[in-house]
Amino acid sequence: xxxxxxxxxxxxxxxxxxxxxxxxxxxxxxEWDSGDRERVxxxxxxxxxxxxxxxxxxxxxxxxxxxxxxxxxxxQMSLSPEMRQTAIRLFNxxxxxxxxxxxxxxxxRQECHRRQTLVQxxxxxxxxxxxxxxxxxxxxxxxxxxxxxxxxxxEFTFRRLEQxxxxxxxxAGRRQAAAPQGLSLADAYAILDVKPGxxxxxxxxxxxxxxSQHHPDKLVAKGLPEEMMKLAxxxxxxxxxxxxxxxxxxxxx
Numbered sequence: 001x002x003x004x005x006x007x008x009x010x011x012x013x014x015x016x017x018x019x020x021x022x023x024x025x026x027x028x029x030x031e032w033d034s035g036d037r038e039r040v041x042x043x044x045x046x047x048x049x050x051x052x053x054x055x056x057x058x059x060x061x062x063x064x065x066x067x068x069x070x071x072x073x074x075x076q077m078s079l080s081p082e083m084r085q086t087a088i089r090l091f092n093x094x095x096x097x098x099x100x101x102x103x104x105x106x107x108x109r110q111e112c113h114r115r116q117t118l119v120q121x122x123x124x125x126x127x128x129x130x131x132x133x134x135x136x137x138x139x140x141x142x143x144x145x146x147x148x149x150x151x152x153x154x155e156f157t158f159r160r161l162e163q164x165x166x167x168x169x170x171x172a173g174r175r176q177a178a179a180p181q182g183l184s185l186a187d188a189y190a191i192l193d194v195k196p197g198x199x200x201x202x203x204x205x206x207x208x209x210x211x212s213q214h215h216p217d218k219l220v221a222k223g224l225p226e227e228m229m230k231l232a233x234x235x236x237x238x239x240x241x242x243x244x245x246x247x248x249x250x251x252x253x
Contacts, residue, residue, distance in 0.1 A: 001044055005103040006111070010046045040118070040223025043111035048122060049087045053094025054101055058143040060135045062095060073125065076234070077227035088124065093111055105150040115121035115222045116133075117213050119151050120161070125231070128166040133139075134169070136162075160193055167191045168238050185249055188242035200252050207243040211236060248250035 002010060049070070058067035072085050091112075093099060112119050126147065130140040150156045165189035189196050192206045212218070216232040223231065246252070 002039065002046070002107075003196060004107045005100045006043050006046045006107045008021075008197075009050055009090065009093050009104065010086075012058050013046075013093060014163070015089075019086060030035040037221070037223050040111050040113070040115070041225040043108055044118065044223055044228070045087075045225045046090060047108040048102055049172045050094035050099065050104060051092035051122075051126060053091040053099070054090075054099055055094075055126050055140060055143060057095040058130075058140045058141070059137050063133045065133035066129060073231065076230045077225075078230070079227060081140045083227075101147075102150060103226075105147060109151050111225055112223065118219060118222045118224060119153065120213070121219060121224060121232070123148065123151070123153060123158070124161055124235070127162055128169075131165055131169050138223045140165075154171065163190050164193060167222070183245055185245060191238060191242040192246065200250060201244070203250075203252070208240065214239065 004011060040180070052070055052073075053062075054072070056062045056073065070087075070091050072149070074084050077087075097224045108122075109119070114207050123144075126144060127136075130136040130144060136144075145155065145158065147153075148155065167187040172185050185196075189198075192210065194203055198206075210229075214235045216224075216229045219232050220226055220229055
């Protein structure tokens with residue numbers, strides 16, 4: 001299927017051939033040209049769960065929260081029992097000391113073929129994994145910056161996405177604590193990546209840009225596994241919620 005390090009870890013996780021499962025995991029024997037959507041979907045799925053395992057292990061131990069985050073992603077994807085087991089095996093491979101992280105990232109970057117919005121979605125998922133236990137420690141941060149370097153993602157982009165994920169986590173925590181609005185206004189501005197002093201036009205522009213970047217159909221067309229569409233849908237809900245809160249606070253139409 002894929003070949004290379006991604007194909008090797010996927011083959012080890014599969015163990016045997018499935019007739020059904022993740023759409024985008026083609027049957028054995030089919031060769032895909034680099035950049036084909038089905039091949040990219042397979043690469044994304046494989047890289048997501050293996051690297052998530054490596055991020056979870058970055059601080060030397062895997063917490064219950066980090067395992068819970070991986071399971072939550074699997075649940076949101078509504079994977080078949082067989083593919084859920086594959087995802088768990090991939091996660092566990094990522095935790096192994098001999099996991100070939102750099103080789104996996106290099107192949108993933110090549111398979112994505114300049115699909116920057118897709119690579120960014122991948123990073124957002126890894127950031128969520130890092131914040132699964134409520135904080136990102138120095139080892140996780142160093143690993144994520146290394147991942148960014150391998151994927152040609154700037155530190156500026158990393159910091160911007162980190163701020164957005166942290167704001168989303170804070171808003172989720174407030175909702176769990178029965179806070180009236182869930183999101184704070186500060187969280188809303190952080191999610192849209194605009195300053196409170198930004199003009200109404202700048203706020204609208206940021207909202208439209210983020211909604212376009214995270215549009216589920218566009219991401220699937222670029223190679224996001226269809227089973228991961230629910231993650232993109234949830235992301236657009238958070239962005240829309242932040243925008244509505246800012247609109248209400250400003251009296252915008």
